[in-house]
Amino acid sequence: MSSTRNRRPLSAGTPNQTPLLQRRLKTKPALTVISILLLGNIIWFITWLIPNKDQEIGSDEQVAAVDGEVITRQEWMIAMEERYGKETLQNLVNESVMEKAAKKFKIQVTDKEIDLELALMRSAQDKFDTAMQNLSSEQLRQKLRSQLILDKVLTKDVVIKKGSIEKYYEENQALYNTKTNYRTNFIEVDSKKAAEEALSEIKNASDFSVLAREISVDSASASLGGDVGFLTENQENIDPAILKAVQALKAGEISKAFKLANGHYGIVQVQEILEGQSFTYDDVKEHIERELALEQLSQSVTPEAFWSEFNATWYYGEAKKGK
Incomplete structure (x- = not known):
């Protein structure tokens, strides 16, 4: 044809x-x-x-x-x-x-x-x-x-x-x-204490995705096991604190608890990093x-x-x- x-x-x-x-x-x-x-x-x-x-x-x-x-x-x-x-x-x-x-x-x-x-x-x-x-x-x-x-x-x-x-x-x-992309899982909780408790559970072999479904107050990502997709530097509509935490990690690593712009606390896990080209x-x-x-x-x-x-x-x- x-x-x-x-x-x-x-x-x-x-x-x-x-x-x-x-x-x-x-x-x-x-x-x-x-x-x-x-x-x-x-x-x-x-x-x-x-x-x-x-x-x-x-x-x-x-x-x-x-x-x-x-x-x-x-x-x-x-x-x-x-x-x-x-x-x-x-x-x-x-x-x-x-x-x-x-x-x-x-x-x-x-x-x-x-x-x-x-x-x-x-x-x-x-x-x-x-x-x-x-x-x-x-x-x-x-x-x-x-x-x-x-x-x-x-x-x-x-x-x-x-x-x-x-x-x-x-x-x-x-x-x-293209910018470097970070495949990211995210947990958002109401307080620093709750975030520290979540980190303790993860350290004791709890699965990040399962925990996100159970405790994360971010409804958009909680149902997906905390998966927020690929994040990039200076991405719009994403809390800068999340981007800063993500960029400090290597693939497979989990961040410390950090404060979000809305006063809540977050934890991120980087699943995969795709380098910019x-x-x-x-x-x-x-x-x-x-x-x-x-x-x-x-x-x-x-x-x-x-x-x-x-x-x-x-x-x-x-x-x-x-x-």
Whole structure:
């Protein structure tokens, strides 16, 4: 499938259009990760529900009961398929179709390219990093691989002038200098005494995440075991005391109790540190070229547009038609 019919004049070089491109390159990783996370979590949940080979899908095995009225595994599975089955299967077919497209059009996606997309995604939208934990690294990389294949297929015949790529890089270098990220767990309590008691429990082998669920008064993170995602230096809407404590730690370490701006006390644990990176023009020129090329398409195109080309069929009837 050629993308030449979707061409329109390149808008990157005109003053009125540049802000639109800037917004798209900044927000596209966020939109991508939202769809990745939603679909990935559904697939994980359905996979978890599938019975093992010793269990029949039509089993009358009891999975719950209300006032003695039994809910069977069969009823459970049917309900899950009705709610999530179609979307999950669609995603699996799309991934397979994209792999076929990569082979047909000789598209290559390298680990280095996926690493770059991950780094730029994390830098652009820190607030989605908490949700990112719900996908394994392998699942997330596969989702990004499929997206990159689609983008490359759609833009393979679009020509972007070198000057446009260089101009965008020069005007947006801040996008390609990522800060160090600290994957952080957090406990907030009412007093220093409560914080010291929590530290004592952790020292005596209590699990930080379990304790956060039990005692943290920060409702947003307590339900996640204290996980507040990846934090960066000078991040907005985060108490500076938390950032200061985090930056003093190595991966796996836990801070001392410290006072928060609201008068409460906090404790942080750093799970993982991802060092900041500076990407040169050569590092990101293909990424920018692809993004500018996508801007030339007259409409968005989804993997469903390729179903008929690769004879994709599915349980729910005719192959889907994507724009």
